Each structure stands twice: as structure tokens, then as C-alpha cells.
Amino acid sequence: MMAERAARSTPAPLALRMRGLSDRAIAWLFIAPTMLLLLAINIFPLIWTVRLSFTNFRANRPNAEIVGVGIDHYVAILTDPDVWGPMQATAHFLFWTILLQTLIGFTLAYLIDRKFRGHGFWTTLILIPMMLSPAVVGNFWAFLYQPQIGLFNYIVSFATGIAPSSFEMLGSVKLAPWSIIIVDTWMWTPYVMLICLAGLRSIPDYIYEAAEVDRASAWRQFWSITLPMVLPFIMLAVLFRGIENFKMFDLVNLLTNGGPGSTTEVVSITLKREAFEKWRTGYSSALAIILFVAVFGLANIYVKALNAVKNR
């Protein structure tokens, strides 16, 4: 009643706000459920992980006495030379996938931007692999990689003359990392391509027209117009791929499971082995926290770059 009378006697904008819930209340009412879900499923578990990382807890022995071990796990991880193996495997994987995907992706985008007839149709076809489930399709690549019967080995042998059973993509220490790089590149090059294409399409024609008037060579136009203007988009794509591939789990788990030995053991696989095979929950929690801090750092850079691209 009070509110109604107040609403009638106040000027229009204020009256609007008085009826029903206030904007402030609605704002919190609308945001709260999302925050609750994230707190319950993300933040609470994260805090739990931090707590576990200071203990010797093992998830397969829930009734054993839990002893605090201080920062022992963190010290152990950061001083253990074996931890650098997975880090190196991850770095190798990151470096080559990003390099290949950027080079091939940009080249494809540049070619598609020549606007030959039917480019829309072919673009859509090229995009298909990135929409598919990496696990389900990656699993099938294990079949393509079979020596002798696998299509991949057969095509390589057809093209180079090497006997198809003379090399094993997944079983050899030398080739296994590349088998994963190839599948990841096959899957995610379209992603980089699509973002690069958006970058190329964002360059206004008049800049090229002005360059034509100035008689700048095609080469010159590419280096001083095309590339600098697409660069923020490439950076965005690289950051997205970087964060995703830092977390890489599904393809590696299905193709090599870290093997042979531990040649393709990226950090996610180490984490899985420690947490769900050796059940060293405390130790793996500490490793998870270290990884999370690293990804969070990356995420920070990523959001800044994202805003830079947005504000152009």
C-alpha cells in the first residue's frame, strides 16, 4: 500500500522502479543461482583440494588417519626432476600444435578469403572436425594408426614407399608424440582458420584501395596491412588453443595413455595416474593446485587480450 501511494506521487522513472521488485533485488536474484552453482561445483571443491594438498589423504582409504604434511607435497613436486618430464611433453605438444595450427589455419583462411566460387561450401566442410567429440573421433584414429591395416600407415607408404608395417605411430618413442600432434592439428586447425578468417574479413577495403593508389606491391600490402591487422585475431586463437591444449586429456588418454613409457605423458595424464591409479590424493591435489595457478595466469593474460581485440 505504502509503495503504491509512493509510486503514484513520485515522478515516472522513480515510480517504475517502485513497482514490483527493485532493480537491485532483481539483479541479485538473477545472479545468485549461477554463483551458487559455481560455488558448489567449482569453488568449494577447489578449497577442498587446497586442504587435501597439505595432507597424506588417499581416496581409496577413506578411514585411514589423515596426517598433515605441511607443504611437503609442493616442495616434492617443485624439486622433483621427474615432474619436468610431463612438463616437457606438454610444452612440446603445445609448441608444435600451436605452430602448425596457426600456419595452416592462417594459410587456409587467406586462401578462402580469395573468394573463389563455392568457398562457403568448402569452408563448412573444413569446419566439421572441430565440432566432433575429440574422444570419440580420437579413438578412431587409433585404428587409422594401426601398422599394416591402418589407413594412415597405408597412405604414408603409398606416398613415400616405406613399408606400412615398418613404423608404428603409437608404439614408437619417436613417433608417438607426433601421432597426437597430427590428430590435434587435424581437429583444431579449422578453429584457428575460422578466427583468422574473421580477422581478414574485418579489414576494410578502403585500406587496400589506398595501398593500390600508392602502388604498394602485393607483398608489401600483405606485410604492412594484412598481417598486422589480423595479428590480434591470431593471438586470440593462439591463447584459446594454448589454454585448451595445456589441459589436454582426451586425445592422449585414448591414443597413447601417456605411453610408450611416459613419452607422451602430458600433465593431465600425470594427474590422472597420481589421483586415480596410484590414489595419492594429497600429492595429486598439490599438483592440481600448481596447474590451476598456471592456467589462471594464462586466463588472466587471455582476458586482457580478449578485451584488446574487442576494443579495437
Place this chain on the structure above:
Amino acid sequence: MSAILVPPKGLSTAHSVVEPTAFAKRLAATVVVLYAVLTLVPLVWIALTAIKSPPDSISYPPKVVFQPSIEGLCNLFTTRSRQTEEYLKSLPPPATVCDESARRNSMVVVSRSNYLPRFANSLVIAFGSTLLSVGLGVMAAYAFSRFKVPGKDDLMFFILSTRMMPPIAVAIPIYLMYRELGLSDTKLGMILLYSAVNVSLAVWLLKGFIDEIPREYEEAAMVDGYTRLQAFRKVVLPQATTGIVATAIFCLIFAWNEYAFAVLLTSGEAQTAPPFIPIIIGEGGQDWPAVAAGTMLFLIPILVFTVLLRRHLLRGITFGAVRK
């Protein structure tokens, strides 16, 4: 397939004056077509393997021409057991095509396989989590778009950062927490988990879409006597339909494709198709035609969705950073 032929709308702005030469175009077309054909070989191979008989699927050299077989599909949907010739002769004639195909290999169909229940789990979990994350996302996105929320940028960043966590790192405490709460290996548990992952994408994408709806629409409605909530329901939501649908499809694809959480946190009751398909085995190793058939059936919905989504693809994969 004909729908794919339509070029994506957002991708076809034509340069006017600086037109590439005919030769440049032909060269570009050749390379792009070559790449597209090469990139589709693995997918074509999945489709071909799905209709091969097991011996054909592992022949050397790989067979491109072969007698199509339904054995892969039958093996995908059934479990079979080997029997003696005498026993097989004593049986009545086969009732289904799959019975018939099993008999030819001296086997009988024992029961249905777990593929359909796993596929159904995928459907329930993907749609359930999509509904929840888009529902929550559209509300949060509206609040972030229209109201002065203290610490808005920090909250938005917080929401995004939850997506950056490596799934394996989160899986450990989730595993423990779900064990305590009785949510281990339940569909509800997976729906909540996928919703939490997807809600970040939903909020970011939907905020972009809602930002594009002029505020004047709601203000006009409110002058006409609508409350804020009514204006949200009757003006903003209908205007944002396209954005909501696009966002929903992205959430659906993520939940449909997700593997890391599924393989670590589910094993039976709530297991989805991605962790199940790789472990389909026949006698003496993996049954590749059955795996291929399962893979193909699993991919078809995504192929349809990709075509539906193509106009919003770019926006979705960049969290709304690139909007064209």
C-alpha cells in the same frame, strides 16, 4: 546434406575493388579443396568401416570396395556368445537379421548391448545440463547487461575462470564430494557438473546477445505499465531467442562431446556414450566396425547442429569476443 551447400551468411562479405586475379582464385580453390578432401578422409573411413564386415575392416591393403555388412551395427547393439554346431542346429530359425548374422559366425545373440542406454544417458545429461545452464545463464546475463552490479568485471572474470580449470584437477574433489553426497555415477550429478562448466559460456555469450537488444524496448514496455520482470519475460526473452538457441546448441555440443569428467566420474548407471564407445570390444580385440557404427550414430546429431549453428559458430568458439 543440401543444407550444407548454403554458404554461411556471416562469412560472405565480398571485397569490391581489390578483386584477386582469376589465377589466384583458381590456385586458392585447388589448395582449399585438396585440404577439405584430405581432412574428411578419416570421417569417410569411419562411415565405410561402419558398414564393413569385421574381416574386411582389418584387411591389407585397406579395402575401399567391399560387400556392405550390417554386422557392425548388430555387434553394436547386441552381445553374443559362441556356441557349438549341435546347439546351433537345435535352435529355431533366426528371428532377426542380427540373429542371422550372428549364426553365420556360430554365435547366438544373448542380450542387448549397453550402447542404447549409454546413448540415452548422453541425451538426458546433455539436454538436462543445457536447460539448466542456459536458464541460469540468461538470468545472470540479463542482470550483468542491464544493471549496475558492484564488481561486475571481477564477477564476469570469476565466471570465466571457472572454465579454465583442468577437468582432471577438479575431478578429484568432485569425486570425493559426490561420494559423500551420494551423487557418484548419477545423472543428476553429471547434469549439475556440466551445467557448472557450461554456465560460464552461457553467461558470456548471452550477455553479448542481450547487450545488442536496445534498452528502449524494455523502457517503453515499462512506461506502458510492465514491471521489470514482465518486461524481461515478454520483451527481452523473445528478442533474444536466436541468441538463446545458439547458446543452447553450444552447451549441448559441449555436454554431448565431453569425455574427461565422464570417464573419471561415471562407470555404469550414468555413463555417457564417449567413454563407452572406445571400450566396445569383440572377440580378440576391438570390434572396429561396431566402434565405427557407434561413432557414426554419435556424430550425426552434431553434424546437424553444426549446420544449424554455422552463422554463430565464430561467436560461440571465442566466448563472444569475435562477433561477426
